[in-house]
Amino acid sequence: MRWLYLHFPNLALELGSAGIGIPAPKITLDKQGFVSCASQQALAQGVQAGMKLSSALALCPDLIEVPTSPLQLSQGLLTLAQAGYDLAGPLSLQPPAGLLIELSSMQRLYGSDQALLACLCDSYQQLGHQLYAGVGDTPLAAKLLAMVDMGPLPSHQAKAMIADLSVSALELPQLLQNRLQRAGLNRIGQLLALPRMELGKRYGAPLLSVLGRLDGSLKEPRQLYHPPESFLQEHAFSLDVEQAQGLLFPLSRQLKALALFLEKRQLACSQLQLTLTFRQRPPLTLLLRGAEALWRSEDWQEIARLRLEKLLLDAPVTALTLQAQQLSPKEQRSAPLFAAQRPDEPLLGRLITRLGEHAVQGLCLNANHSPEQAFLWVRPGESCAVEPAPALRPLWLLPKPEPLRDAPDIIRGPERLENGWWQHRICRDYFIARHPTGGLCWIFKDKDDAWYLHGWFG
Amino acid sequence: MDPRLNQLLQNNTVWTGRHWQQQVPAYATGYQELDQHLPGQGLPKGAITEIHYHQDGIGELRLLMPMLAKLSQEKRWLIFIAPPHIPYGPALAAMGVDLSRVLVIHPSKIKDELWTLEQALKSGTCSAVLAWPREVSDPQIRRLQLAAQKGDCLGVFFYRRQRAQSPAALRLSLQRQQNVVNIGVDKRKGGWPVPSQPINLGEHAIRGQDNIVQGPWEG
Numbered sequence: 001m002r003w004l005y006l007h008f009p010n011l012a013l014e015l016g017s018a019g020i021g022i023p024a025p026k027i028t029l030d031k032q033g034f035v036s037c038a039s040q041q042a043l044a045q046g047v048q049a050g051m052k053l054s055s056a057l058a059l060c061p062d063l064i065e066v067p068t069s070p071l072q073l074s075q076g077l078l079t080l081a082q083a084g085y086d087l088a089g090p091l092s093l094q095p096p097a098g099l100l101i102e103l104s105s106m107q108r109l110y111g112s113d114q115a116l117l118a119c120l121c122d123s124y125q126q127l128g129h130q131l132y133a134g135v136g137d138t139p140l141a142a143k144l145l146a147m148v149d150m151g152p153l154p155s156h157q158a159k160a161m162i163a164d165l166s167v168s169a170l171e172l173p174q175l176l177q178n179r180l181q182r183a184g185l186n187r188i189g190q191l192l193a194l195p196r197m198e199l200g201k202r203y204g205a206p207l208l209s210v211l212g213r214l215d216g217s218l219k220e221p222r223q224l225y226h227p228p229e230s231f232l233q234e235h236a237f238s239l240d241v242e243q244a245q246g247l248l249f250p251l252s253r254q255l256k257a258l259a260l261f262l263e264k265r266q267l268a269c270s271q272l273q274l275t276l277t278f279r280q281r282p283p284l285t286l287l288l289r290g291a292e293a294l295w296r297s298e299d300w301q302e303i304a305r306l307r308l309e310k311l312l313l314d315a316p317v318t319a320l321t322l323q324a325q326q327l328s329p330k331e332q333r334s335a336p337l338f339a340a341q342r343p344d345e346p347l348l349g350r351l352i353t354r355l356g357e358h359a360v361q362g363l364c365l366n367a368n369h370s371p372e373q374a375f376l377w378v379r380p381g382e383s384c385a386v387e388p389a390p391a392l393r394p395l396w397l398l399p400k401p402e403p404l405r406d407a408p409d410i411i412r413g414p415e416r417l418e419n420g421w422w423q424h425r426i427c428r429d430y431f432i433a434r435h436p437t438g439g440l441c442w443i444f445k446d447k448d449d450a451w452y453l454h455g456w457f458g
Numbered sequence: 459m460d461p462r463l464n465q466l467l468q469n470n471t472v473w474t475g476r477h478w479q480q481q482v483p484a485y486a487t488g489y490q491e492l493d494q495h496l497p498g499q500g501l502p503k504g505a506i507t508e509i510h511y512h513q514d515g516i517g518e519l520r521l522l523m524p525m526l527a528k529l530s531q532e533k534r535w536l537i538f539i540a541p542p543h544i545p546y547g548p549a550l551a552a553m554g555v556d557l558s559r560v561l562v563i564h565p566s567k568i569k570d571e572l573w574t575l576e577q578a579l580k581s582g583t584c585s586a587v588l589a590w591p592r593e594v595s596d597p598q599i600r601r602l603q604l605a606a607q608k609g610d611c612l613g614v615f616f617y618r619r620q621r622a623q624s625p626a627a628l629r630l631s632l633q634r635q636q637n638v639v640n641i642g643v644d645k646r647k648g649g650w651p652v653p654s655q656p657i658n659l660g661e662h663a664i665r666g667q668d669n670i671v672q673g674p675w676e677g
Contacts, residue, residue, distance in 0.1 A: 347581040375547030383558035388551035395519040396543040438634040439515025456515035
């Protein structure tokens with residue numbers, strides 16, 4: 001087996017300074033307050049990793065310290081893993097800033113290690129990350145080579161290179177390291193040359209297990225990375241956004257990422273949750289709904305645009321979180337070959353988003369004799385298997401019967417409709433009549449002989 | 459007719475304009491007396507037709523029913539935008555309209571109404587859009603006309619009052635005199651207006667007797 005280890009030396013710096021646009025020298029600090037990463041500008045002015053903050057500031061007064069948190073780092077690494085997963089299969093996380101990829105199963109796909117590595121480098125450089133890589137026969141060997149950024153080497157060269165590395169690269173406990181140094185064992189090669197048994201007796205099991213991992217006699221447990229089946233992306237703004245329209249641009253980038261996410265999994269999604277975070281008030285949650293499951297970023301963008309058009313912001317927005325909900329397998333529809341228009345329904349989604357769900361309705365029949373209940377308002381496109389009755393009915397129904405003053409000019413009838421004796425009893429004699437204005441109308445006489453207009457034969 | 463003129467016509471030496479009319483793509487209304495006066499023998503496809511009427515219940519919907527029943531067989535929507543009353547499902551279904559293709563939309567604002575009209579007309583997913591616009595100006599109609607053309611959609615606008623003129627492709631007016639409905643073609647492409655004439659929109663069926671159990675009953 002061959003392994004590729006990717007190390008991101010400046011991950012903390014890159015994640016933390018994503019929102020800072022100014023090209024200033026930047027550093028990150030570790031827990032003890034020492035410089036852990038330094039940007040190119042900071043390095044140029046003499047700042048080095050491992051320095052105290054005070055000495056770094058003395059060298060470079062306009063230094064910016066980029067805040068990082070372990071959570072941000074682990075999330076950042078997950079994002080990297082996701083990007084890597086698109087290109088290479090068996091992948092596991094190596095916190096705090098590494099990824100391990102099994103190479104042999106990728107051999108046939110890419111042809112050579114270099115080709116895969118070039119693809120990975122390209123994709124990470126586009127994301128703005130610096131990358132060290134190493135290839136070895138064991139995960140640990142790959143990691144050691146990655147730390148010195150050796151890239152793919154022929155096997156014997158790699159072995160020689162590792163043998164030449166300092167023992168400190170093995171990250172042994174400090175006491176053990178000191179003991180090894182006192183014994184004159186400075187290079188890894190020296191350790192490997194010694195009989196294991198003797199080393200174990202003298203320095204204990206931890207050293208043996210590290211050496212075992214290095215030469216492959218000990219299997220290293222590792223957890224394979226699986227991409228999440230849900231989509232959640234947060235975007236924190238470096239400058240607060242005060243206009244709802246200003247959210248569209250960052251949102252469109254998130255929607256593109258969503259489209260990619262859906263496309264890779266052959267999924268579609270019918271609801272998006274958009275959370276706007278404010279500085280001093282509870283976050284605002286907006287739901288974007290498609291009339292059906294959508295997967296194109298343009299369709300969602302249209303819906304988002306309509307939703308944001310109506311939104312008035314009371315306070316500046318500091319962050320935007322997009323979450324996909326109600327994922328479903330993408331419906332395989334064969335598009336008609338010569339149809340000029342798309343056969344699917346972004347129209348409904350647009351209408352519902354702008355007008356509201358109650359304003360866009362479908363109709364279906366109901367098996368009920370009461371005229372008001374002979375039909376139902378339903379979701380668009382729904383149908384129910386009720387056969388239309390042969391009775392003569394008007395094309396227009398008034399939402400509420402209107403009382404009639406004059407005696408009508410009856411043409412036809414009556415037709416008695418009696419229904420719902422258990423509740424809201426209806427007992428009416430319906431007639432077709434000529435309305436004084438000239439139209440044909442549908443009227444009824446109730447129990448008390450009062451006349452009502454209920455529809456028009458439009 | 460002058461025999462010489464007749465001879466010219468028979469020799470196909472005179473272009474009569476009728477041939478041009480017949481090439482307009484259109485949906486037949488199903489009322490032959492009316493269709494013969496319409497360019498393309500029906501309501502123009504991908505364009506806007508205006509229907510003027512003064513009273514409810516004189517056949518303004520019945521006029522379209524045979525055509526709508528046919529259009530609902532296409533897998534596209536039939537949309538009612540801001541109708542004055544509820545389009546009554548049982549009657550629509552009885553006339554052959556597939557209700558699962560019917561949408562009723564009630565935009566609350568005039569601005570939303572125009573927006574909905576344009577979206578529906580241009581989407582390409584609607585076969586017919588029936589609308590009762592409250593306020594629409596000539597430039598807006600022109601714009602909607604283009605939208606209808608883009609979406610290959612039949613737009614029908616109903617007006618309760620007379621508009622003096624309009625850029626719509628076809629304008630019809632319905633009037634009732636005594637017991638008959640007169641339909642006039644106020645504007646058509648490639649032809650003069652046709653004065654209104656009586657057309658039977660199925661009224662005899664409504665007036666006629668069928669198997670309804672007749673009253674009066676006791677109690």
